[in-house]
Amino acid sequence: MKTDRLIGILSILLQKEKTTAPELAKRFEVSRRTINRDIEDLSRAGIPIRTVQGSGGGISIMEGYRMDRTILTSRDMQMILAGLRSLDSVSGSRYYSQLMEKLQSGSSEFISGRDSILIDLSSWYRSSLAPKVEVIQRAIENRKLLTFRYYAPSGESSRIIEPYYLVFQWSSWYVWGWCTTRENFRLFKLNRMESVTETGCSFDSRNAPVPDFSSEKVFTGGIRVKALFTPDMKWRLVEEFGPNCFTEADDGRLLFSEEYTDMDRLVSWLLTFGAKAEVLEPIEARIRIRKNAEKILQIYREDQSHEAGRVWNHGG
Numbered sequence: 001m002k003t004d005r006l007i008g009i010l011s012i013l014l015q016k017e018k019t020t021a022p023e024l025a026k027r028f029e030v031s032r033r034t035i036n037r038d039i040e041d042l043s044r045a046g047i048p049i050r051t052v053q054g055s056g057g058g059i060s061i062m063e064g065y066r067m068d069r070t071i072l073t074s075r076d077m078q079m080i081l082a083g084l085r086s087l088d089s090v091s092g093s094r095y096y097s098q099l100m101e102k103l104q105s106g107s108s109e110f111i112s113g114r115d116s117i118l119i120d121l122s123s124w125y126r127s128s129l130a131p132k133v134e135v136i137q138r139a140i141e142n143r144k145l146l147t148f149r150y151y152a153p154s155g156e157s158s159r160i161i162e163p164y165y166l167v168f169q170w171s172s173w174y175v176w177g178w179c180t181t182r183e184n185f186r187l188f189k190l191n192r193m194e195s196v197t198e199t200g201c202s203f204d205s206r207n208a209p210v211p212d213f214s215s216e217k218v219f220t221g222g223i224r225v226k227a228l229f230t231p232d233m234k235w236r237l238v239e240e241f242g243p244n245c246f247t248e249a250d251d252g253r254l255l256f257s258e259e260y261t262d263m264d265r266l267v268s269w270l271l272t273f274g275a276k277a278e279v280l281e282p283i284e285a286r287i288r289i290r291k292n293a294e295k296i297l298q299i300y301r302e303d304q305s306h307e308a309g310r311v312w313n314h315g316g
Contacts, residue, residue: 002038002141005030009038010047018058129173132196136175139163139198143205146177149194153264157181160199161188164208176211187211223260226280228253233276253278267292 005028012019012027024035039059043049048062139146140163147160161177168174173190185208190196229237229246234254237246246254260266267288270277279286 006038006042009035010042013047013049013059013061016060018060020058024059129190132190132193133166133173135196135198136163136166136190140166142198143202145180145199145201145203146175146196147199148188148196150188151192151194159188161186162203162206164205165211167211176208178206178208185209185211223263223266224281225256225258225260225266225285227256227270228278228280229256229273230254230276233273236273263288 008028009024012024021032021035021039024038025032028035039049039051049059050062051057051059136146138144145160146163147158150157150159160180161175162180163175163177165176166173167176167187174187175190175193176185176187178184179186228249231252231254234246237254237256241256241258245258246256249255260269263282263284267285270279270285270289271292279289
């Protein structure tokens, strides 16, 4: 929550000619000592803050560097508040709503009209997600190790990590941290984590890199995929890969051509289309899908025979 407080302090300094540490401490419900540390952090971040002691003194952005308050428009404030509101949707508390109220109380000239942007970062697993987010946030702030049970395609495992970032990416929440098992930085999906607990063990912060989520880094390609999809699947292809991922074939089907990173995930993805997709390349994907289809058919054939047996026995 320190980052949110820094944003709030900066917002106030942009709106007012001058404020004081006691005023900021009262507004954000922290000590004057905490506010003084926040001001030092803002100064180290490159914000030219000027502090004057004594009567008539206060905290302000240095003359000549201060942004004109008209630069921060009503639209700007609406965007800031929409971002804070989105965090409240997953935090499991009213912390961000309260922060918005504090910002709005001194920003009436910047905020007008009704909210036009609504962002909800929660998921179907909101009831279980919010407690995890809260535990992870606290562990990051307190520099405490996290322990949890993790469910991955390769199997289940118990993990201990040094948490550094909470990440919302690809419509899901993740935690980025140093895994003591792998001895490297790893990304863990919150919905696959169970029994997330902050331990009593502290850790010395590493020079943690910000996770690189560029498509070139995450989706390295390597598997050339060609497949034909029925026209009614166009919406899914556009949603997941964009409108330029296919061309229309002579028979009206959609010829999809892209690169994929993992064969298991590719096959799983293609299977979600059922009979609405025909894989052309790679051959390995065709073979796997055919074997899966044969196993599925066998299951339902056995089910039919069992059902027939139950009906025959009942009739007898």
